[in-house]
Amino acid sequence: MAKKQPRAVERPASLPAEVEERPERPADPRAADHAKVVDLAMKRWRRADPADRENRDNAYADLEFLEVPGAQWGEDAKRARADRPCLEFNRLPTTIAQITGDIRQMRPAIKVVPVDSRGDPDTADVIAGMVRYIENRSDAASAYFSAADQQVACGIGHWKVTTEYGSDSTFEQEIRITHVPDGIGVRWDPDAVLPTREDARFCFVPVDMSREVFEETYPDKPAAEIGDGVLHQQGLSEWSTADTVRVCEYWTKTPVKKTLALMPDGEILDLTDKTDLQAYDERFERAQVAGARIEVREGHKVERYIISATDVLEGPTPWPGRFIPVVPVIGIEMQVGKRRYRRGVVRLAKDPQRAYNYARSTQIEVVALQPKAPFTGTATMFKGYEAVWETANTVNHPFLPYNPDPMAAGAAPQRVPPPVPSAGLAELTRDASEDMKAVTGVYDASLGARSNETSGKAIKARQQEGDVGSFVYIVNFSRAIRHTGSIVVDLIPHIYDTARTLRIVGEDGKVDLVSINQPEGLADDDVAERIQNDVTVGAYDVAMEMGPSYTTRREAALDGMIQLVQAAPQLAPMILDLLAKAQDWPMADKIAKRIRTMLPPQIQAEEAQESGEPPPAPPPPSPQEQAAMAQQQRQQQLEEGRQQLDLAKLGLEKDKLQADVMKIQAELQKAHIDAEARAIEASRPPEPQAAAAPAASTAAPATDPRLDAITEAVQQLGAVVSMILEEMAPPEAPPPGPDGLPGADPQIPGDMPTIPTEAPQGAFSFDPSAMGLPAAPEMMG
Template identity: 50%
Template sequence: MTTLPQVDTDDDKRKDASDESSELVREGLKLYDDWRLRELANIEAGYDDLEFRAGNQWPIDVLQQRVAEGRPCQTINQMGQYVRQVTGDMRQMRPAIKVVPIDDNGDEERAEAMGGVIRYIENRSDAPGVYFQGADSQVTCGIGAWRITTEYASDTTFNQEIRIAPIEDAIAVVWDLDAVLPTKEDAMKCLVPFDISRDKFKAMFPKAIAEDFAPTGLLGSLGHLDWSTTETVRIGEYWYKKATKKTLALMPDGAIEDCTDDKERAAELTALGARIEKRDGFKVYRCLITAREVLEGPTEWQGSYIPIVPVIGEEIRIGRRLVRHGVVRFAKDPQRTYNYMSSAETEVIALQPKAPFIGTEKNFEQYQDIWESANRTNHPYLPYTPDPANGNQAPSRVAPAVASQGITEGIARAARDIQAVIGIYNASLGAASNETSGKAVIARQREGDTGTFVYIDNWSRAIRYTGKILVDLIPKIYDTARVLRIVGEDGKTETIEINQVGGMDADGVTPLIWNDVTTGAYDVALQMGPSYTTKREEARDGMRELIQAQPALFPAIGDLYVKAQDWPMADDIADRLRMLAPPQIRAQIEADSKKPMPQPPPDPAQVQAQQTEMAIKQAEVETKQAQARKAVADADKAEIELQQMQIAPLVDAMKPEPQPQPQQPDHGPTLENMATAIVELQHAVSQIVQAISQPPPQEMPTDMPPQGIPMDQQPPQPGGFFNGGQPPA
């Protein structure tokens, strides 16, 4: 018998903590009591569903009676395959959380960055495993759950990370009774109880009280003795929302800033033309409680949602009462019938070799030991003593029990009843049925998928709500520049940079942030479908049929077809085929990828022709360069002669006046003729230089170096002394 501690009923004397802490304990325990009072039937039935699927399918009293009588109690568990059929469809799907912007501050690039962060969180959390664990509980007992939490990336950093973590006992999670949405996002309270050993409890909370908790006073009239046993202590993680007033500023550019509890910032924004408004909102808090005291908290959660995600199976509302179940609940009776019929058939068959012998007492008295073991031992012969009382007849065996045809029919009917109750038939399970054509089999399989699609739909709704919580939480946690490594749908890794400073805005003051995940409003959509491997196989088969029907399409889609293969180096082969694609396809690929594709290797004959053409053009260029050099030299010579002619009169004036000589006709160049010749030479030089400086023809590859051009040879400098040019060195 458990000894209860003495508890003072005077509230003012027996409070173990402050008034606020005591109030939190009262609220948490009241929520726990109210939930169990309303949901007790679902809670007990849910745990029984788990036990039933685990193989505990015989009622305790019937099992004990049959064991005492030595009768068989077979359990032919059919539940596992039906649960796995539903969860197997989920495992073949790859739910993808897609982020979409819903205001002017969010754009497609930021939404893609936000989606990349979500994939990073899912990858480091092994989110598919968490989702599948929740689905397994959902399909079995009608409810599953997981949570979103934060943690430090390591013990040597201040960077926090978001993690998606499982909740082992989803049935035990306590929700606000007024929450009506399937995701419980409208819940104001939530309690997640969990049990730990007493040793661990004392190590984690050495000053906490770990004795048995009293059933009176603070703990309520019902008591909470199940919160403390000789081996475990129950802790409740209590989440609650508290109403608050938020101060929002609408900037002239449409941006919204939260300046709650910051009056100075609100005044600054008002001066800048912002519109300030008060809005009703909530803050989320978390604390750890026992049935007696607050162990930790309360602390404010950085998000706007209680980060507990339920996964509902199927619900039937009857007035204010709600019946929640999975695929096991209503299949119990036909499963028990199946077990009973199988046990009866086994019992009948097992008793056939034990049919008794009929004879007189005298027939067996001399060989009693042999006859007593006749049903257990294979004796070579059975001796007996003749008795005149029965005409000296030998003992005879009573006809053994024969298995009833009704038992066999009962087993088959029970199997059909299980399928009818769950909604999954042989075709969906992969067994042969009456359908012969492939379309008929697929149609029957789809009927089974439709009958259980409610579980997939509710599961996908829970994952979408998870994305909504992450989108709300990411700007508060990932608020610094980081480089994250994510895994794409195809299994390839890539690096994404978030919150990176990439220069300054047009005003020269505001920094530009690339992939800024801290601004903008976003919504979440969920894409459900087969896994990447399944989709690749389907695409490969479809392209094979298309190429067989239209071989001319291979140059256009050959790279895609090869990329979908599982060969070694399939990607390398696809890259080479892509370089040989038609120009229109290559242009489209470049436009979609926003980067040029590698050019294919040129044809050797074409390269030789281009080199020959370039050699001819190079010879022409060299000829023009020689002409230009000669023209420049002639122009320089003419310029010197002109200068000499201009200087000659001055020199003659300085000489003594000579004796008059007979006048001779002047046949040499005049000053006017020399100037005209110089102008013509300069014009010719300009034309030659302009011809040399013309760009090469468009058909010549610009990336191939011209053949035979000396690197140290420079083109001639145009002009001379008259137009400001420099003389040759």
């Protein structure tokens, strides 16, 4: 298709006076620098534009073939067929929708992991939630899927990452992911070789504006000043036409020398920027005092310009990250010698689609041109019965009369057989359909066609088998998402560098509030403050998790848990709360929370520890446990009553023994008095009548036999009292056994506890010496 040549813009011969006398704009001191920027940009454009022009033209042709009606028949084919039908049976959108549908269902999830000692796993989870929040706030899914549609159809699509203020009344910035409408028109550095183009030194994102919109957007840059003739001579005629002006977002990545200081605690200070000398001196002095390791490294600075073909409209604007924030998502790309070829699904499916259109159009044409008359006969046969025969195909006549024709002896009107389709055209149609499936890799099973499979697993296996041929698009899409995560994670420390509260989105889609960069007290050294969720320190990397979406995985987990419960019913009480939580019912979370209170205490304690909650209170005892506890209390009370009764009996025995001892003491006292009386009587001088018997008066007085019996009785009673006191004394606690419980004395046969041999303090004691009696060694003191 011939390109439309740009039309020169005609200027009026004379201008109004107020325009002629318009004062000239003051010279911009940055004009010289801008001229150098534009000159370098146009040199890079003239190198990048032809390097990828073939792929770009083929991609535009693929989109036209897919979406523009009539584009599947070339102009030459239409002229050759003249008035013959040129029908289109476009089967490619369904095939492409199958692949992009898999991408929508298997969108990769961005995971953030720390990669150095200053990175914190909890902060990494917060950053991952912030990335999901940025995607949700930006409606990034629309940008992702718009680029995926172009990726699968023609081989390439783009989206980009930008920054903006949260509102017109705040100084806090936000990160946004937005789409690039013309993803095919992006020009990259032709020397970049990585699929993500992160090694590119420049990138152009062109936008064609109407002249009216351009002059409204940039009123101090009139479109008339863009020299159309000069641009045409320089090969830049597309930058300015009669109706449009091209404005380009021009990204540069320039090598610079960076001075970095590695602090003893692992922090890295950037000493490159000297625009603020006071801040630079403070950072440098801090690094010197701490004994930091200072080195000069090779680095890059990223800048953004908005340019036309002749001037810088905006910029330069420094970009805080280290990547050019434009993300390509590529279909299939191959390097053939020095040339790089890129394609999507449509490229190889064009010829099968054209063959299918030709076969179907010809088939319909052949059938349409066959005669439609149901009966044939001579004019004489139908003469007079025209009304009956004209309605034979609409009215159920009982008979169809006709006139015998002498010229056709014995002949009657004959029914014409229906149109017969061409077997060759039918075979051509089938072959074209199969060729289309073969070149796209998407077969009937992947498109939902029924086959001889009956089980769900067999049907799913057939569908997945067909998805293998198109899995390359899903992998490349995942790579682009990962690069987007790297760009966003690299930007977060620069954009979210103040203390604020953000909404983060969990993997399950739930929104939580979290505070970042919030001081929460002094650190261990009592000098620096501890910062909660400090996203400005530490290095983090992005890892991808390929697979179905969270909803799909939750459904798969639900099916797996149901099968597990059916196979092992005894496990149901242990996972019933998880089974309820995986449901889509209203209040499923509340039901799961109530079921969790019925779990064993060990599992409840583990769940509380994982979630950081206090341990749950012990559950109330069951009726059986309450009955057992009551029975145990009754047994204990009976045992205590029995012990108290035994103690009371021992007390009575003690009182009785004390009375007997007192009685014996009284008898001993009386015996002592009698002995003293006899001694006094014996010591008196004898009377005269007793002189006749001197030998009898000098002899020793005889011992009273009652005294010996009483002494022996007292000794026996003392031994009985000692035994009773030993029984009444509380037993000492035996030493602990190997399990920490009181053990038994191994020297006592029968493992009986030992009994103390001394009476407790305050017990009854008897001392015969206090009464002048001989002491018995068996008696207790």
